[in-house]
Amino acid sequence: MLSIEAQLIELQEYAAKEKLEIVASFQEAKxxxxxxxxxxxxxxxxxxxxxxxxxxxxxxxxxxxxxxxGGKIIHFVDRGLIKSLKFPTFWFEPTPQGLFMLSVAFGQSKYFVDNLRENVKRGLRQKIRNGV
Structure with a gap:
């Protein structure tokens, strides 16, 4: 997928610019x-x-x-297992405010998925009503 490829390239550029060492890279199809x-x-x-x-x-x-x-990521930050969480598109620091904003971002992501599911179901119900 081109979007994932573009994200990977930009992440590599971001890591180089920020002088971050990439120990492992993960691409999840799921x-x-x-x-x-x-x-x-x-x-x-x-x-x-x-x-x-x-x-x-x-x-x-x-x-x-x-x-x-999302809870696992936050828990790992709380335990000190994640000391650095870097996003080129989102600011984060391991402070109470940073963890709160990260929780909000995870919550928004979940809301987007849940809301999209409801909208798709509504659209499918209307297609059935229309005989499509």
Whole structure:
């Protein structure tokens, strides 16, 4: 997908500009709207092992669009397993205010997914009514 390719290139450029070392790179084909993604679990395992202490991502919604995964990221920050969380499109610092804003971003991402699902269902119901 071109969008993912573009995000990866821009993330590499961002990492170079910010002098950030990329220890591992993860591309998840599965949507972030449901917990249980394999690559997400691998990423958390690397953080928990201490092999990495930060995440670079395009936007918080690339990490989590569900409350379970969003909560895990916040919990890892709270435990000090994530010391650096960098986004070229979103500001974050591991402060109470930063964690609150990250929670809001994760909440907005979940709302977007939930709202889209309702809108699609409504559209499908109308198509059925119209005989399409």
């Amino acid at each position: 949507t972030a709207k449901e917990p249980g993604r394999m690559k997400f679990a691998e990423m958390l395992a690397i953080l928990e092992s201490g092999k990495a202490d930060g995440i670079i991502s395009w936007h918080p919604d690339r990490l989590a669009r569900n409350s379970v995964d």
